[in-house]
Amino acid sequence: MSLEEFVSRTLDLLKEEREAEVEEARSWQQKIPLKELQKRGVCLLKLQPSNQHTGLYGRTIISFEARKVRQKIELPSNCFGPGDIIGLFDPLGEGLSKQLASGVVTKVTTNYVTIAFEESLDALSLPSEGIFHLLKLANDITYKRLKRTLHLLNNFRDGLPSELISVLFGNSQPNKAPSDAETKVRFVNPALDDSQKEAVVFALNQREVAVVHGPPGTGKTTTVVEIILQAVQQGQKILACAPSNIAVDNLAERLSKTGVIALRLGHPARLLAPVQHLSLDAVLARCDSAAIVHDVRSDIDRTYGKLKKVQDRGERARLHSELKILRKELRGREEAAMRNILLHANVVLASNTGACMDGPLHLLQKDHFGLVVLDESGQAIEASCWMPLLYAPKCVLVGDHLQLPPTVLSSRAAAEGLGTSLLERLVKTHGEKVVRMLRVQYRMNDAIGGWASRQMYNGNLHAHPSVAAHLLRDLPGVEDTEDTRLALLLIDTASCGLHETADEEQSKGNPGEVDIVVSHVESLLKAGVKSSDVAVISPYNLQVHLLRQTLSVAHPGLEVKSVDGFQGREKEAVVLSLVRSNRKGEVGFLNDDRRINVAVTRARRHLAVVCDADTVGSHPFLQSLLDQIEAQGETRTAFEYLDIVEEVSFRPNHDQSVSMNKNDRASASMHTKTAVQVGHIKSARDANTFREKDEVKGEELQQLRCKLEGFVVDKLKQRLEFAASLESSGRLWVHRFAEELGLGHGSVGDGNKRFIAVWKLGESSKSDETTTKEETPQSVNNEAAQEKQSDSTEDVTCKLVTKAVRDTTEKAEGVQVDLKALHMERVKRDKARTQEDKEKNRMGARRKKSGKNIAKGCQVDLVGDEDLDSVVEAFVQLDRTCAFPQCKANVSLVGHRCQHCHCTHCLKHRIPEVCAAHQPSIELI
Template sequence: MQFKSIEDFVSQQLELLNLERDAEIAESRKLQETFSAKQLQEKGVCILNLVVQGLRSGLYGRTIVTFGSKMVGKELPSSNMSSGDIVGIFSNSSSSQLEKDQICSGIVSCVKSSTIEIALDSECENIDLNDNECYKLLQLANNVTYRRLKMGLNSLKNYQGPAATLMNTLFGEQQFSSANVSLPPILLGHDNDLVWFNKNLDRSQKEAVEFALKQREIAVVHGPPGTGKTTTVVEIILQTVKAGNRVLACAPSNVAVDNILEKLVSNSSVKAIRLGHPTRMQEAVQNRSLDAVLSNSEARSIVNDVRRDLDAQLKQIPKSKKRGPIFNEIKNLRKELRERETKAVKEVLSHANVILTTLTSATQDGPLKHLLPDHFDYVVIDECSQATESACWLALTRAPRVLLAGDHFQLPPTIISPEAARRGLGLTLMERIIQRREDGKSCVRMLTTQYRMHRDIMQWASDQLYHGKLEAHPSVASHLLMELPGVEDNEDTGIPLLLLDTAGCDFHESATSEEGSKANSGEAALVFLHVQRLVESGLPARDIAIVTPYNLQVELLRQMLSGKYPQLEIRSVDGFQGREKEAIILSLVRSNSTGQVGFVADVRRLNVACTRARRHLCLVTDSSTTSRATSGLVEYMEQHGEVRSAHQYLQEMDNVVVPEIGSRITGEAAKPRKVVAPSTITIDSNQTKQEKEEIAAKVKAMLTEWAASAECDASSIKEFPSTLTAYERLIVHQWAEEHGYQHRSVGENHKRRIQIYKSAVTIPQQAGEEIQPPDNEQSHAISFDASASVKNDADESLPKLVEKMELKESDVSSSKKKKNKKQNSASGLENQKVPTKDKHLKHVVPPLAVSEANDNSVKCDDCQKQVPKQNLALHRLRCTGAGPTEQAVKPKQKPAIKPLPSMISTDGKTKDLNRNEKDIDDVLSEFRKLDNVCNYSTCKTGISLMGQLCLFCQRRFCLSHHLPEIHGCGDAIRRQARSVTLKQGFVAPGSLPVKPKVIDTTKRAHLQRKLEKKLEDMSTQRAGKKEEKKKK
């Protein structure tokens, strides 16, 4: 977008800013009027249940109030509040969120995990905040930023300052000037080459530095994730200072400014000053803050004396009854403090050669007002792509040359108004320069070598956004988690990319209101399990971060994980830009039948989320709910990473306690739902008869091929992995029975697997296998696990998994593990179990003596079929519908379930019915009868008219047995009660002593006088009665 003139730009930007301001006010008002305080907290714009933890004075005498949770040590809920935001302070008991009902307002000074500091407005400094009351903070429309932006735009009209040529160039009134041919001699060495402060810069970084130093007006450094953009910017600043120039370094956020300063302070030749409150800064750079430098200046003793007197007066406010004199003294002290600090600030800033600040603080109403208009020679704006152009102009007018650094393919500035966004308010200065057809790209240099990510993590972003130009430095190109000290080499730490697909698991998203933030409890449970696996593998929790687009999901994950792993970081995508971790787990949350993904569809947001990972990226999402961007990412991870279905984790998820998301849940997850294990989930109904026949045909074809191969001999055992579905296990058992092979199930829970072998092989019993001791001629008697039901099918069939694994093996042939597998296969190591994740049939050859196959068989009494003796028990179980009682394994029951009435004989024993003789209509009829009887095992009360459904076991009971503690769900309701208590942060009313209510001092004095008068009247009455008695 190009503008006809500077006046055209100013008028358009002011109009768009007004639209944005109106939208911000309207949204704020709508939130305040339509949502409760609890809902506002879930949306990230309100924090409840706060108490005053401290009062102190800040720069220029401003009062700083520290708020914390009323529960000592508890972390504050996730919110959108950050330094510089305007907030209103309300009484926690007030039901109103309107600005007219607020106690006072202020600006967020610092946000920590358990506290938030507010700098009170000047008109609110005499407000008495009682430390015995609870308060709530509500984010308000930011009028300060709007006022500063408007003032900065108006100053561009008729501008005649040091940046006049730069301004004309940026608005197209003149072309970019040609670069200088050579660098200043002071920067060159004996060989006329640039002397580098950082000798480890790569080729693209050095080219960018030399290019920026030669440019006459503007240089743009495009730095994709991990390419060392800030390192390059710091080198340019150091070289500029060495040439005798003074630099103003800015960024849209405090974190970005601190990153520059942290790298600058290592060089002693730089006199750097950081504007802003020290508590907003990282601890490593707080000593370079203006406050810290002032405290070490010559005027510090006088200023500190005044500040001590001011703090002492502030502490007296809650204790004193006569506060008028105190407020007058505070007013005088503040005036004296401002005068002395102004003089000291002017002296400190004039001696600095680098001043760092946020863009919105680089205005004439801040500390920079003490400097001359032409004080700076060079302006640096880092993360320029995250700031609106109007914000950039607050700093651009202060110097004739500028360096812009950023990545316009990462998160853009946040724009609330759709109309303002459509008309170009979100278009950044960096984008506008690059889009100039004539000479825009001539002032841009892109960094191409990244030092953060494994090449597989990097490649998707490189191909999608950076035209495939990114290269991974050899030091990081193939690094994995398992290479870190103390980390095991396993299936989780040995892969850079992992996709946990929740498709078909019914893990729908949920929201607390129609427009509220969203969460996904199923994905949260998966994230919990993966974090647990990584930590158990030896990876410290501090090296893991969970990133998700929604605040409600952040809050849910923090409730589940922060207590167990305090060093684990859980943040939104917007809050994690510019950061990195060894392992990133990305939960996309969205899962619905309509395929809506919201702002997750923004490829720039996905770019930021994925490129935070160094060695391991785990994506948790529903592959059936995708946009163009997310589907491309899912396809890439399917081709280059490992894919696991959430079905593989369902049994482990049954032990994960997921807190309730909210009281007003809407969407497809609104109904109460429990994460269920494979033994209780039914997915087979989604498959058609034709699909089942295709699965059975493929499994049987593979088994037949194996039986005809040279691998199948009298000594071989074929073992299937635990990933087989119940239906596929049934096909394997049937095939083995039909072809005269022995078959058994070994292992427990999610590690359960099937083995088939020739009948004469002698195998010792393994832990967890369900077999009976051999009887004379029978080698093994087999009993089925209750979880191996035909109904308990999984979403991912065996043939589909084989196809995916084979595709992965062909695409990722360079993997170390797979090379080892190929070597093992080629060397003919037939006496070892070859571990592989890519093959479904594992070859196991135990070193045991074997004999020829036994062809003994018997005839079934029911169906007259010839079956092997060893499989007779299994055949009877399938043929008659009930196996021998000595082979039955009693499952754990909760609660007891009644058998069908038709299955009970007259003597009270269960009949052994043949399935072929039982009509399906009769079975359904029996179940309908059960629906009208209490499900408690010993109760026969009818519940057709009056009954109660248990939300935990989903069964109906009579009024005598409907309480969970009575019919067997006591543990479930206690677990729910604990989670509710932890989420709400307080115990139910009446269970603890009530804290006495604090009464206002004026009202207390009135009540005291009233009490004294009443006591005096009563005393007078008693005295009068005594005199009357004496007279009598």
């Protein structure tokens, strides 16, 4: 692509992107009420100015606070932050139609927000005692700077960057420096690995361009610092930039510890605290001319104070003229001081857009810089990179084009190339001619990093021995638990009824996954992991919102962010909630492999993925992650984190996602609201959410049976206990399998701590059997009463199981069991059951009638020798039929469970008047 074609197409796509930003802002202002905007945190209403002073370049700094109807009133919750562009609006206008000025937020507290304006309120003809609205705006400053840069690039013919421009647009090939001019490097940091040293030498010896490809955890910043220090030793002046202020600040902080003279450009409000002393404002305040500049600012503030008190027109005109002169003097003195500071700096740091031609850099000569370094260049749109690139003949691009691309709002602009970074384009165009890859990562356990290496980096990324096997349990103060000894964990919600939801803006959430994430996080914290070492990440903003509601209050140090908000960061443990759960297997923008790569590679020692494996596994890249966890980690079902369903009065259609109104978000983590009333479940932490009542699957039955058969052949074990979290249908199958295998079995404990114990019958297990006989009667006698609290059908089946337990315990003798005998016995039983099918069908009607009597409170004798499966089947059928006499309506999909009789009625018979158990309360009324 030629330079002219690039400029023409990019200008068109930037216009498209700008229109998308404006349309989004317009929809906020016109379609959404002001109070709703304030609830969302993007608007503050009816604020008044509290104090004012003059800042750099004569900017007017004004603090706004709520009207003082009482002392120390706090501002509403908001998402304003330093560096945000804010519009100032007249509340007397219609909505937000009348914008008075715009400025930049410099400070936000609970009581006031401070904004920097280019001019004073008086110059803008604003009332000093007025009331104003503040609204976050789309930033048009960046758009104007990008346009100006592209026009400048298109007209650029001569000068230092001309050869660089030719190479970057493919008109010439990249070149190495002449052999006699190659740099002989003595490394400042001798601890660099071989791939880092190779990248440093390569970057220094390239004539026009070098690309340092740094996958996650490979020490990109360390390599960049070494390149800059080597260039400084050669006497070069360096311009170092990045697309985000945080990336620039991280680099500035590292350079400040090396002894070079570093200067950070940009609005002080956008800088992190550790680099504030490097800012241009701070250095100006410490320079020799600082006292004179301070005096001029004081004169401006004093004159403005007089202007507010004077009413005479002539006097006001004189004061305005004096202010103009003072501001001109202030600008001249500040520019002279800034030029001197810029000339003495070894490294000047700025964001890409902060390195524009109309900023402080215009004070320098065009040939001042010898090298431009662009960090995190894979996240920058190419147009923004050309702002700093026009200052020097050579550039070094550092980043990873296989992580998140530049953020582009317009889908059309992204599809047509605006989201393609310069780094990605150069890698595709020139390949190994300009690229050196860092191959050793110092972050991830090899089980985590190995997957990323194979899937994204052709197997060229290797874990350093110091991190290859590190785990959470190796951290000081962390216990060795079943969670802290794992590098990879999958919590699979498939078939658990934990379906995704959607809000008005089509973001996705999954309240069921929220409860599982919280349970796992609390398990890690209980083991001694610090909350500051744990991150919870989700690709969807709605899920981030739900997670923050639950986690942020209880654990303030724990970070919950989207994938986009966590690039460039790392944590010892990462819990990833993928949200999507639907029968169609739709994964949405989870199909962006780069996004998943970023999410996974934030973890150092432990990665837990919470997802519906059936849904996300429909995407091959995600399936490869699940396969990696299965091979080198542990897979658990969500049933291990959720107790049984207490009440469900509606079973949702799996093909549809449950919709969530944004107004319901505040309570979504505690009560998931759907279009119809649903029951709730208990999670491991007693939070309420929704999941569908499910039958035991074939795989789970096989696991239970294999566990019992393994116990039978293990001569060392005499007793086997199952987790208290085993669901009701699973417990029933354990009873049946134990009976089939000739094992003793019963329930032990009370309430949520009740579990099933299985033991071998015979002389070798007398001690265990004695203990069980002491525990079993109480648990067996109380079992039906405990189960009745959650499900009336389970009440009856547990009674049947209780009798089966008693009969088996009384009759069974010590037996020797082997797997072959078990198989032959099972075949024999299956044949016998086949012969009994006709008998079952004949007796079905009588069982159903007697079963209804039981379900409605009548007492019947417990069945003894009758086949347990047939009885269970009969009572399950009862639970699917309306409990009202003579009504045959099916209530398996739609029904109402009566809180008095605990039976399910159809919608026709759900009214209290038809329920016998409800009649006493009606009569009292």
